[in-house]
Amino acid sequence: MKYVDEYRDGALARRLLAEIRRTTTRPWALMEICGGQTHTLVKQGIDEMLPDGVRLIHGPGCPVCVTPLEQVDKALAIAARPDVIFASYGDMLRVPGSTTDLLALKARGADVRIVYSPLDAVRLAVANPDRQVVFFAIGFETTAPANAMAVWEADRLGLPNFSVLVSHVLVPPAMTAILEAPANQVQAFLAAGHVCAVMGWTEYEPIAARYRVPIVVTGFEPLDLLEGILMAIRQLEEGRAEVENQYVRAVRREGNRAAQETISRVFEVGDRTWRGIGPIPASGYRLRPAFAPFDAERRFEVGEIRVNEHPVCIAGQILQGTKTPLECTAYGTLCTPRRPLGAPMVSAEGTCAAFHAAGRGLGAPARPLVELAAVPETALAAADGPGLAGALPGSSR
């Protein structure tokens, strides 16, 4: 197909890059919100192909990374109970809590299950009536429709043994918090396409107007990102600050009404603490009172939780875009995808993991012995420079 091949051979990508260069007359700082976008930008090296002075700041849009340590510790306390089957999205398993993680707990005998869809957790509860099934309901607006439906289904089925540990966060309040920060450098946003597929973009219009920032709803492929960057720079150069939609094939202004309806039946907006960032008012979802019986925090008395971040981890600054992983002393040495110290090194959507997978700052001479010891010999044989990253779990599948 002519239309397709053109995209495949990169000709359009080159054209988009040339157009970005032609359009840019001044330095600009753009933030991509979503960790999936960060991964593609870093992996494809798009951030390094942009004209001098155009900078991409990687935003806090990695759901695994911003789930607060306190919630992770609560998850660990609940998962350790012998009467519980703890169900979670796979990425959460290696997220470090204060003392351990879910995967280590599972290795020690806790019944921790990976589910792809939250409906799988509901099925687990149906199949195991004598056990308590707890689902770790985390994520942005993208997982909210699924997580809400799981609770709705459990309620419809009258399941007494299903509950959710909720840690939902919302994008627009985080954008506002970033823009309000005195040290803010972000001049335009690439909004996360799939968040907008659910919510639409009307929430972004007052933000664009109030803070005079262009916001471009952007997809996840290299060409999407290049086009989104171009649209944002065009606005900046022309002095416009509007919400535009690059991701036309999947996003409509009003979003997905059916999904929004189920979300608001089950959840209400509440304050949330973001890992590494701190509390942001009205920045997340919690269960509505009518669904309190499904609240795992009520069902299981987990007591007072005292949290403990690893002292060298600068995840907070990474998530706010004020530092890059290369400025972290632990990056690639003490902290690797195999042994993450902080959440941004766990998920493929985390900025530290994206940098590591792309081999950023991992030149062979700088590679420390401690990391070599943890890598299989076969990988070492082929490990010249960035190749090493490809041998690590999380970057090769």
Place this chain on the structure above:
Amino acid sequence: MCLGIPGKVIEIRDDGPLRMGRVDFGGVRKEACLAYTPEVGLGDYVVVHVGFSISKVDEEEALRTIELLATMGDLVQQELATMGPGMEVPAVVDEPAPGGRVP
């Protein structure tokens, strides 16, 4: 986890209270809940997120994306690896450390 993938609806079941179906992601076929996209029919493309279809996709654009993905792999392969059947090993498994090998 948070990556949405476009795929083609190849089966729709309206039997239960939840509209369910199967979606083909460039050869990998998975179960998905279609309740949030009541307008889609067989052969339509949808973006699937943690087992739920959240948006109908323009087919011409979706084909273009799939072709691109086929040339890139990576994140999408990871996401597909977490998609079942049902409950499985995580996409990011901690492989046993090669013990005792000290340089």
